[in-house]
Amino acid sequence: SESESETESTCERVATTDDGFDAFWAAYTKKVEKKRAHTCWKNMTKRDRTSAIEALPNHVRSWRQENRQLQFIKSPAAWLTGRCWEDEIKGSSNRNGLRAVGAGGVEVENAT
Numbered sequence: 001s002e003s004e005s006e007t008e009s010t011c012e013r014v015a016t017t018d019d020g021f022d023a024f025w026a027a028y029t030k031k032v033e034k035k036r037a038h039t040c041w042k043n044m045t046k047r048d049r050t051s052a053i054e055a056l057p058n059h060v061r062s063w064r065q066e067n068r069q070l071q072f073i074k075s076p077a078a079w080l081t082g083r084c085w086e087d088e089i090k091g092s093s094n095r096n097g098l099r100a101v102g103a104g105g106v107e108v109e110n111a112t
Contacts, residue, residue, distance in 0.1 A: 024037075024049075025037070027053075028056065028079070029063060029070070030076065031076075034076075036075075037080060041080060059085070062089045066090070
């Protein structure tokens, strides 16, 4: 029937466009500007996508522990564009014993 072929073609389209964005979107706390975020995602390298997906749970956990309000969480597009998955998570343990350095080369105390 026609409805079966429509369903198959839709499923095929979804399968061929699965670039990991849906997993990122599902895990990201703030659901705004999905189209813009997807455009940013498509412009990233596969390595950066993997790094972002791997780092995201730790960032989300940190936001929750801080009780960070949604208005103070970057939009998904801004998080991706700013390469925020590379940011040090506030209060995370520094296993190598080195002091964290913030903007301008100023030493930063760990908030643990």
